[in-house]
Amino acid sequence: MNWNRRDFLKGTSAAAIAAMAAGIPISKVFGSITGNNPKSTADSVILLWMAGGMPHTDTFDPKKYTPFSKGMQSNSVLSTFKSIPTALDGINFSEGLESIAGIMDKGTLIRSYVAADMGHILHSRHQYHWHTCYQPPQSVSAPHIGSWIAKELGPLNP
Structure with missing residues (x-):
């Protein structure tokens, strides 16, 4: 069976919940999933996260x-x-x-990696997407402090 990320997460989360409910050690449950996969040789992963870099x-x-x-x-x-x-x-x-x-x-x-089109101004939205695989929640943008000041003081360059 070819596993994609979604199937893997569904299977492992269901197995983990069932194991916890039955009192079975999690390592025994996950041992059966990785039975025919090759042994990994990497000891660690290095991610160069150059936010704003x-x-x-x-x-x-x-x-x-x-x-x-x-x-x-x-x-x-x-x-x-x-x-x-x-x-x-x-x-x-x-x-x-x-x-x-x-x-x-x-x-x-x-x-x-190709990012979803979430605008080119707010890099934090793309970072959130990269870290979580979810698009950031949409909300009504609050007015910037400069907008509030301009509303109160009126136009300074008529």
Whole structure:
């Protein structure tokens, strides 16, 4: 049987609840689910969560190098860093990440995540989505403090 994440969570949560109700140790219940899966070899997972950090085009997914020059149009810039090879054939990182590039044969790079369109202004909405797999709850936005002040004082630039 091929398990997807949803089926796995349904099965394990149902098994855990049943086991707790019956007084069976959880480890015995989960042992049967993982019976025919290969033994994992990883001891840990390192997630580089760079909230507000570097963009992917300047780190792990470099685009064509475009040297910066004064007065250039922003839409003509693809990447201001040169591309360097990694320990994996066909995978390049941006210069400055040589240490990570040297050990990429021991890691995994996820480039397939596509965020739901929740607006481009509030990064916290995307972070909430990434951490929980749920879109943040929608609510009526409260007026900003500047709006309240402008309403009370009236227009200052008539």
